[in-house]
Amino acid sequence: MTEDRKLAPWVKPVLELGPALLFFAIFLLLRNRTVMLGGTEYQGFVIATMVFVPAQVVATAILWKLTGKLSAMQVMTLVLVVLFGGLTAWLNDPRFLEMKPTILYLFFAAILGASLALRRNWLQMVLSDTIPMQPEGWRILTLRLVILFLCMAALNEIVRHTMSQTAWVYFKTFGLVIIMMGFFLGNAKLFERYALTKDGDGSES
Structure with a gap:
């Protein structure tokens, strides 16, 4: 490797x-x-x-x-x-690009939901080097991400259908990024609770 x-x-x-x-x-x-x-x-x-x-x-x-x-x-x-x-x-139709976040977030919600149903830690396979955690921590994080992605897909639809195009552009450029950053900051306790020590064991006693 x-x-x-x-x-x-x-x-x-x-x-x-x-x-x-x-x-x-x-x-x-x-x-x-x-x-x-x-x-x-x-x-x-x-x-x-x-x-x-x-x-x-x-x-x-x-x-x-x-x-x-x-x-x-x-x-x-x-x-x-x-x-x-x-x-x-x-x-020459802006609606297609406006739909992109909805499709993207629904896709990832489906993939992560399938990983939960199949009892596979696909998220851990992708991010384990960045965020070392116990399997239970990955399960909880995956479930929370499924909920987050579904909410973000719904929120994108609400914004693009009820607000101006300029409002959507601000939302897409900054709002979605801030939401994702806030999500991972909000899960700091989860990362700490299920963190792996250097020998690979959980930090909890």
């Missing part, structure tokens, strides 16, 4: 968040304008999507080149960005 390639601490966040922030900046610049390309008029949202999709592809390729691997979530995110972002640009 090859060792993970070390990166400067800022590289991964820039590559993962950069395309979304670029989309956000272009959207704010063009949200009240239309742009004519090839005889077709496009909203600022669609133009921002046309930049976002290749930026996401390039950023993911660079991350893979630098680290030698991609997580399942990074791969699935890229696939959905290309699919739904491509449909948004091709059909």
